[in-house]
Amino acid sequence: MRWLLTVLLLVGFVIAVIFALRTPAPEVFHADFVGSEVCGDCHWINYDEWKISPHHNIARDPDQTSVVGDFNEGSYYFPQQDPKAEGTLPAAKMYQRAGDYFMALRDIDQDTFTEFKIAEVIGYQYRQTYLTQEAGGVLRRLPIQWSVPRQEFFAYWNEQEQSPQSVHDLWAQMRPLNSAWNLYCARCHTTNLQELSKDPGHTVAQVKWTELGVGCEVCHGPGSEHVDYMDGHPINRLAAWFDQKLLDKTAPFIINAGKQEQGFALSVCARCHGADIFRKRQPLYRNYKPGFDAHGNMTTLEPYFAEAPLTPGRTYPTIEVWPDGRPKGLGTLFRSFADSSHYQATDMRCYTCHDPHNNKQPAGPGLLRATKESNAFCLDCHQDIATDVTAHTHHEAGQKGSFCYDCHMPKNLLNQVAGVPHFVRSHNMGSIPNPLLSKKLGTENSPNACQDCHQDQTADWAIEKLQAWGMDGHLIDTDLHLQRNATSDTAH
Numbered sequence: 001m002r003w004l005l006t007v008l009l010l011v012g013f014v015i016a017v018i019f020a021l022r023t024p025a026p027e028v029f030h031a032d033f034v035g036s037e038v039c040g041d042c043h044w045i046n047y048d049e050w051k052i053s054p055h056h057n058i059a060r061d062p063d064q065t066s067v068v069g070d071f072n073e074g075s076y077y078f079p080q081q082d083p084k085a086e087g088t089l090p091a092a093k094m095y096q097r098a099g100d101y102f103m104a105l106r107d108i109d110q111d112t113f114t115e116f117k118i119a120e121v122i123g124y125q126y127r128q129t130y131l132t133q134e135a136g137g138v139l140r141r142l143p144i145q146w147s148v149p150r151q152e153f154f155a156y157w158n159e160q161e162q163s164p165q166s167v168h169d170l171w172a173q174m175r176p177l178n179s180a181w182n183l184y185c186a187r188c189h190t191t192n193l194q195e196l197s198k199d200p201g202h203t204v205a206q207v208k209w210t211e212l213g214v215g216c217e218v219c220h221g222p223g224s225e226h227v228d229y230m231d232g233h234p235i236n237r238l239a240a241w242f243d244q245k246l247l248d249k250t251a252p253f254i255i256n257a258g259k260q261e262q263g264f265a266l267s268v269c270a271r272c273h274g275a276d277i278f279r280k281r282q283p284l285y286r287n288y289k290p291g292f293d294a295h296g297n298m299t300t301l302e303p304y305f306a307e308a309p310l311t312p313g314r315t316y317p318t319i320e321v322w323p324d325g326r327p328k329g330l331g332t333l334f335r336s337f338a339d340s341s342h343y344q345a346t347d348m349r350c351y352t353c354h355d356p357h358n359n360k361q362p363a364g365p366g367l368l369r370a371t372k373e374s375n376a377f378c379l380d381c382h383q384d385i386a387t388d389v390t391a392h393t394h395h396e397a398g399q400k401g402s403f404c405y406d407c408h409m410p411k412n413l414l415n416q417v418a419g420v421p422h423f424v425r426s427h428n429m430g431s432i433p434n435p436l437l438s439k440k441l442g443t444e445n446s447p448n449a450c451q452d453c454h455q456d457q458t459a460d461w462a463i464e465k466l467q468a469w470g471m472d473g474h475l476i477d478t479d480l481h482l483q484r485n486a487t488s489d490t491a492h
Contacts, residue, residue: 030225030294031221031222031223031224031225031226031253031291031292032222032224033191033192033210033217033222033223033224034210034217034222034223034224034227035191035210035211035215035217036050036056036191036211036215036216036217038223038227039216039217039220039223042230043216046216046357047216049355049357049358050216050357050358053357053358054125055213055214055215055218055356056213056214056215057124057213058122058123058124058189058213058214059120059121059122059186059189059190059212059213060120060121060212060213061120061121061212062100062101062118062119062120062121062130066121066124067101067118067121067128068124068128068146068148069094069128069130069145069146069153070094070146070152070153071094071095071096071101071102072095072096073093073094073095074093074094074095074153075090075092075093075094075153076090076091076092076093076094076144076153076154076155077090077091078091078155078165078166079165080165089106089111090106091105091106091144091155091165091167091170092104092105092106092143092144092153092170093113094144094153100117100118101117101118101130102115102116102117102118103115103116103118103130103132103142103144104116105142105143105144105167105170105171106167107167108167108168108171109167116132116142117132117133118130118131118132118142119131119132119133119139120139120212122181122185122189124148125148126147126148126149127145127146127147127148127156128145128146128148129141129142129145129156129181130142130144130145130146131181134203136199136203136204136205136206137182137197137204137205137206137207138180138182138183138202138203138204138205139180139181139182139186139205140174140179140180140181141173141174141179141181141185142174143155143156143157143158143170143171143173143174144156144170155169155170155173157173158170158173177201177202180202180205182205182207183195183198183202183205183207186207186209187272187286188214188271188272189212189213189214190209190210190211190212190213191209191210191211191212191213191214191215191217191218192209192210192211192217192218192222192289193207193208193209194207194208194209195207196208214272217291218268218271218290219255219257219268219290219356220254220255220256220257220290220291221254221255221289221290221291221292222289222291223253223254225252225253226251226252226253226254229252229253230251230252253292254291255268255290255291255292255298257349257351258351260298262302262343262347262348262349263300263301263302263305264298264299264300264302265349265351266302266305266338266343266349266350267288267290267299267300267301267302268290269334269350270285270301270305270334270338271285271288271290271301273333273334273350274301274305274333274334274335274338284301284304285301285304288301305334305335305338306335306338306339322412322445322446322447323441323445323446324437324441324445324446326412326426326428326431326446327413327426327428328412328413332413333413333424333426333427334427336413336426336427336428337350337427337428337429339428340427340428340429340430341429341430342429342430346381352377353377375389375403375404377404378404378405378408379404382404389402390402393406393407394465394469400453401453405425406449406453407431407432407433407449408429408430408431408432409425409426409427409428409429409431410425410426410431410433410447410448410449410452411423411424411425411426411452412426412447412452413425413426413427431449432471432474433448433449433450433462433466433474434446434448434474434475434476435448435450435451435459435460435462435463435466435475436459436463436475436476436477437476437477438451438459438462439459439460439463440477443459448462450462450465450466463475
């Protein structure tokens with residue numbers, strides 16, 4: 001026993017010395033961004049995973065690995081054109097020259113083309129947008145994009161808004177203020193965007209960023225003080241190791257969302273995944289940087305999570321809310337999660353289900369992968385169901401309808417990103433199929449998970465099924481979502 005006591009005392013003494021000798025925290029924080037490559041020097045496993053993730057690949061310089069559209073003498077014709085007709089010219093041509101990529105738009109009322117060099121490419125999973133840089137520094141969004149599922153070029157904004165397609169219309173798409181990508185979209189597609197100068201007409205927009213894509217510091221905060229603390233200071237490294245392993249603390253001067261309170265942790269996700277609908281506070285979201293303020297306090301957006309209006313009426317670029325009041329547009333995904341009981345009554349976070357560093361399919365591009373498979377997410381907490389899942393789902397195990405998310409996270413969030421309707425899962429997680437409300441409002445205004453799968457069946461059929469299963473309590477002939485959202489919006 002004496003030797004054990006001696007060892008413990010020695011260990012305690014060593015720890016005390018380590019903490020006494022470590023560099024003290026500064027009174028004022030002035031951290032700068034260093035770039036993900038610097039982070040990868042130590043955190044190489046996470047860095048390698050991140051390199052193939054959508055967060056990294058969401059914005060890139062154009063090259064053979066990043067350009068997914070057909071720039072091998074590709075072209076775009078309007079739907080009303082016959083490409084085979086003699087003398088028919090495309091509305092746009094795409095090609096390469098000396099390793100660079102170009103898009104040429106046909107001039108208005110002329111048979112000539114104006115060439116634009118591709119400066120950056122945005123996206124790769126659903127659609128890819130192409131940017132050209134103007135003399136004033138503006139990165140302008142070109143009007144023709146590439147649809148991955150369709151494997152063809154298409155006029156994205158024209159199709160979204162169901163507007164006429166003409167050469168004049170394509171050129172008009174380049175003139176709106178919001179086509180200045182580096183003043184609107186770039187904050188969620190780059191790391192540490194800084195506006196150096198701009199003019200009211202958005203013909204001048206000088207910006208800089210630390211790196212293209214969503215780098216490590218977008219979520220973890222600027223890393224210079226963390227790097228300075230660790231680099232070449234073995235005592236500091238040991239102290240940080242003891243902090244993390246023994247006291248479960250975040251490493252000094254950097255944010256680890258998993259070790260922060262829920263609101264702080266989710267602010268890093270809300271900045272981009274919720275900003276589309278936070279109209280009242282959009283500048284706050286646009287300018288938010290995770291990490292610490294000058295006085296060492298962590299920054300948070302949590303007070304504003306519920307401020308986004310969830311009412312029918314927004315129609316541009318997609319209708320954001322179903323007529324029954326539930327979120328519909330992809331831009332409301334984060335709000336639907338913030339409204340859920342899983343967020344409000346538990347410590348659930350985005351990364352409870354998603355691995356923020358990795359791919360869904362490590363061998364290829366995809367969404368951020370789930371950290372577990374199928375029902376395992378839910379059954380970790382809902383263990384009363386785990387003993388007999390089939391009795392709860394009324395569907396054969398392994399078949400569609402047997403997974404928790406089939407009914408409770410139905411695909412009713414509309415995403416038009418590829419020029420075709422594409423639905424993704426609701427993140428409210430409290431959804432229960434209510435075909436009675438669908439019968440009242442119509443499935444086109446109030447979809448339900450039963451008929452989403454069984455599209456050949458009626459609402460009455462779905463009602464009878466739920467009644468037979470003893471689920472009458474879920475059949476409510478009231479627009480509860482509208483009432484709930486109206487109350488929530490008034491309160492905030």
